[in-house]
Amino acid sequence: MGVESQRVEEFRLTKEPYYLPLGHEVELFEAAFNARLPVMLKGPTGCGKTRFVEHMSWRLGRTLITVACHEDLTASDLVGKYTLQNDATVWQDGPLTTAVKSGGIAYLDEVVEARKDTTVVIHPLTDDRRVLPIEKKGEIVQAPDDFMLVISYNPGYQSVLKDLKHSTKQRFVAIEFDYPKADLEEIILQEEAGIDADTAAKLVKIAEKVRNLRTHGLEEGVSTRLLVYAGQLMAGGVDPVEACESTICKPITDDVEMQRSIVEIIATQF
Amino acid sequence: MTFGPSGGNVGMYVAREMLEAVPADQQEAYLRMVESISELKYQLGVEVARQLPRLIAQSDPDLVARYLTQVSEVAKLGWRSGVEVAKQLPDLYEAPDPELADNYVMIIGDATTGTAAGADSAQMVDELAQLEREIQEMEPKVKRAQELRTQLAVEDRRDEKRKKHAVELATALPPLLARLRPRHRETYLVQIQRVATADPEASLEAADTLLDLLNGERVSHDGAVEWVSRGLEVLERNKEVGRGYFRLGSKFSLDVLEELREGLALKSIARVLKLYATALSGRDIAIRSSEDVNTLEIYTADHIVLPADMRVFDEERQNFAAYKVATAQGAGRIEFGTYLFSLDDIAETVASIQSKYGA
Numbered sequence: 001m002g003v004e005s006q007r008v009e010e011f012r013l014t015k016e017p018y019y020l021p022l023g024h025e026v027e028l029f030e031a032a033f034n035a036r037l038p039v040m041l042k043g044p045t046g047c048g049k050t051r052f053v054e055h056m057s058w059r060l061g062r063t064l065i066t067v068a069c070h071e072d073l074t075a076s077d078l079v080g081k082y083t084l085q086n087d088a089t090v091w092q093d094g095p096l097t098t099a100v101k102s103g104g105i106a107y108l109d110e111v112v113e114a115r116k117d118t119t120v121v122i123h124p125l126t127d128d129r130r131v132l133p134i135e136k137k138g139e140i141v142q143a144p145d146d147f148m149l150v151i152s153y154n155p156g157y158q159s160v161l162k163d164l165k166h167s168t169k170q171r172f173v174a175i176e177f178d179y180p181k182a183d184l185e186e187i188i189l190q191e192e193a194g195i196d197a198d199t200a201a202k203l204v205k206i207a208e209k210v211r212n213l214r215t216h217g218l219e220e221g222v223s224t225r226l227l228v229y230a231g232q233l234m235a236g237g238v239d240p241v242e243a244c245e246s247t248i249c250k251p252i253t254d255d256v257e258m259q260r261s262i263v264e265i266i267a268t269q270f
Numbered sequence: 271m272t273f274g275p276s277g278g279n280v281g282m283y284v285a286r287e288m289l290e291a292v293p294a295d296q297q298e299a300y301l302r303m304v305e306s307i308s309e310l311k312y313q314l315g316v317e318v319a320r321q322l323p324r325l326i327a328q329s330d331p332d333l334v335a336r337y338l339t340q341v342s343e344v345a346k347l348g349w350r351s352g353v354e355v356a357k358q359l360p361d362l363y364e365a366p367d368p369e370l371a372d373n374y375v376m377i378i379g380d381a382t383t384g385t386a387a388g389a390d391s392a393q394m395v396d397e398l399a400q401l402e403r404e405i406q407e408m409e410p411k412v413k414r415a416q417e418l419r420t421q422l423a424v425e426d427r428r429d430e431k432r433k434k435h436a437v438e439l440a441t442a443l444p445p446l447l448a449r450l451r452p453r454h455r456e457t458y459l460v461q462i463q464r465v466a467t468a469d470p471e472a473s474l475e476a477a478d479t480l481l482d483l484l485n486g487e488r489v490s491h492d493g494a495v496e497w498v499s500r501g502l503e504v505l506e507r508n509k510e511v512g513r514g515y516f517r518l519g520s521k522f523s524l525d526v527l528e529e530l531r532e533g534l535a536l537k538s539i540a541r542v543l544k545l546y547a548t549a550l551s552g553r554d555i556a557i558r559s560s561e562d563v564n565t566l567e568i569y570t571a572d573h574i575v576l577p578a579d580m581r582v583f584d585e586e587r588q589n590f591a592a593y594k595v596a597t598a599q600g601a602g603r604i605e606f607g608t609y610l611f612s613l614d615d616i617a618e619t620v621a622s623i624q625s626k627y628g629a
Contacts, residue, residue: 209549216548261545264594268550 008102011063019048019055020188025175029056032173038126038149040169043177046223048188049152052177053107062146063104065095069114075121078114079134091137096121100132103144111151112164119168125149126171179224182208188224193231199240202269203227206248209265217258222248240270280305283315291323300326303338307356310342311349317356324360333363340375348382435470442474446481454484457491461498465516468505475516476501483527486561488579493530500526533581534589543597547574550598551605557597574600 029052032039041049050066057064067078080094099106108114108122124131130143151172153164180188182204189200204227211221226247233243241263249262280301292300300322308315318341325334337359345352355378362371443462450458458480466473476498483489489497501523505512515523528538536543540557547555556573576596580589606622 212549212552213545216545216554257541258545260542261549264542264546265549 008063008065008098008104011065011104013054013058013064016058017051017054018191019051020180020184020191022048022177022180022184025052025177026056026059028173028175030060033060033148036130036145036148038151038172040172040174041150041152041177042155042174043152044179044220044223045154046225047177047179048224049177050107050109053105053150053152057105060105062148063099063102064107065099065104066107066109067095068109069111069118071113071115073114073118075115075117076136078108078118079121079132080136082136096125097132097134097141100125100141100143100147103146105148105150108149108151110154112153119165122149122151122168123171179207179211179221185224185227189227189231192228194235195231199234200231202240203230203244203248206244206266206269209268210248210252210262213258213261217255218253220252222252226251241266244270280308280315283308283312283319285319288319288323292326296326303334307338307341307345310345311352313353314341314345314349314356317353321356321360325363337363340371344375344379344382347379351378351382354378432470435474436466439466439470439474439477443477446477449485450481451485454491457494458484461494464498464502465505468502469509469512472501472505472509472513472516475513479516479518486578488533488535489527489530496530497526531579533579534586534593535579536576536593537578539590539593543574543576543593546594547597547601547604551601553601553604555601555604572604574604576600 029039033056041052043049053066054064067073076094078094078096080092080097082089083092084090093101096106096108108118111118111122121132124133125143126149130147132141132143133139134141179185182201185204185207186197186200189195189203190197193200195203207222207224207227210218214221230243230247233247234240238246244266245263248266249259253259253262283304284301289297289300303322304315304319307318318338321337322334325337337356340359341352341356344355355375358374359371362374365371447455447458461480462473462477465476480494480498483497484491484494501512501515504515504520504522511520514520518524518527524535524537528535536557536559540559544555544557547557553572558573558575559578560575561578574597576593580592582592583589
């Protein structure tokens with residue numbers, strides 16, 4: 001086993017990540033994988049997109065290379081670049097190239113944040129060519145059948161300046177996520193935070209009420225991830241009100257009046 | 271050889287050949303004469319330095335003295351004429367008619383100064399200098415007068431505005447007094463008088479606001495006195511801001527009022543309650559003050575009507591809780607249509623409640 005393949009193996013999940021299906025997303029993802037189609041996960045922050053990809057990576061037995069995209073991320077960062085090592089110029093594969101070569105899942109989280117030139121390398125991978133052009137080396141890497149490209153995309157964050165082009169969007173199978181229904185979210189909280197059913201139900205009730213404020217000054221509602229945090233703090237012995245204020249209230253808004261109204265909502269349950 | 275303080279300049283007028291043309295024993299006198307005449311004008315010194323050796327050579331001290339005197343006289347009237355006279359006189363002294371030079375000097379002198387006109391000019395110059403001195407002395411007074419004029423104009427305008435607003439107050443006050451509850455009258459009148467004395471325009475605002483505050487029992491009499499006192503402090507610092515204070519148009523004014531009130535003002539927590547009701551019900555609910563709403567509207571729209579202030583309890587926290595209970599009740603009415611409840615809808619209502627809150 002070479003050094004490169006050893007490195008790739010580090011991205012293979014050995015333990016099943018917990019994921020509770022909310023609908024038919026697992027079957028849909030598997031079908032897309034089998035058909036060698038790229039997938040786009042849409043949904044608000046903290047609703048379980050990344051956990052879903054991790055789960056599917058484990059389920060399909062594929063390595064998962066995740067790239068958290070940001071505004072300075074270029075095509076070179078994804079594909080690779082020449083670097084100096086001991087007075088020699090050495091080519092270093094980027095995460096996308098590594099994933100393509102190893103036949104794993106490449107997950108570009110919040111891809112819309114990356115620079116526009118990244119679409120140049122994404123496009124040939126997402127149609128029937130399934131190739132990755134490495135311009136600096138003058139190479140074209142053919143993706144193996146078990147390579148899959150997955151991107152995530154939060155429609156709530158997009159604006160005129162930051163949005164995926166239709167030419168990009170229409171290359172993906174879209175799986176849409178939202179916050180889980182109350183009964184499912186309660187199960188998730190019990191499983192992930194280790195709290196009892198009653199506490200989980202109260203947290204979900206609070207989240208449901210707070211999410212009602214999404215069009216009234218809150219950019220996004222409280223995520224399942226934050227509810228898990230609240231549950232974990234409570235399970236660790238933190239006072240429920242304090243735990244909720246620190247996870248459900250303060251992270252999602254700086255508006256003092258909004259915070260106060262959320263505190264009052266919390267007070268209806270704890 | 272030294273020539274006094276300005277001796278150093280003499281060398282500029284006297285060329286070496288000029289000095290050499292003067293007998294050695296008279297050279298010092300020559301230089302002093304040139305120095306003396308050049309004090310009138312530099313160009314005069316140059317010309318006299320040029321002509322004097324010729325006169326000195328005649329060994330006639332009277333002639334030299336006469337020359338210097340005549341040149342000086344004319345030069346005092348006009349230095350350009352003096353230079354020309356200095357140049358021409360030596361030739362005229364040699365004329366057969368000894369009076370020719372004197373007549374020449376007289377004519378040039380008169381021509382340079384004129385007669386009566388010259389005297390008038392000198393007088394005018396003196397008078398002008400005197401006037402300019404006086405004007406200069408007057409300048410600070412003129413400036414001060416201008417300042418006073420500006421200040422008085424501002425005072426006049428202010429006075430006009432004050433009178434105008436006093437008239438407006440005279441018109442506005444009687445209807446307000448008619449609405450004022452009798453037990454507030456004394457406090458009200460005293461406080462309005464305080465504001466009116468300071469600024470009638472602000473008193474127009476204060477008259478309206480204080481009426482509502484007292485009639486609505488939103489402040490006690492002591493509270494009203496304190497609210498006005500704090501407003502007068504603001505008014506003293508800035509008239510516009512002070513007027514805003516008295517119309518309750520500034521955050522500070524509302525804060526002071528809140529501080530003085532014994533209850534909790536709806537205005538200060540209306541948005542929190544609105545968000546609370548919206549979160550509870552999932553609907554966009556408005557919070558309205560009972561003072562702003564016609565009683566007929568109270569139960570007919572997506573709004574919750576609450577009292578303008580809550581004074582059920584002594585503590586703000588408890589008054590807020592009272593507001594919260596009323597808001598939750600209102601949100602429930604809007605969400606479940608309590609006041610529109612009928613048995614026809616019972617199945618639908620129960621199903622809706624179950625879907626939201628479980629069995």
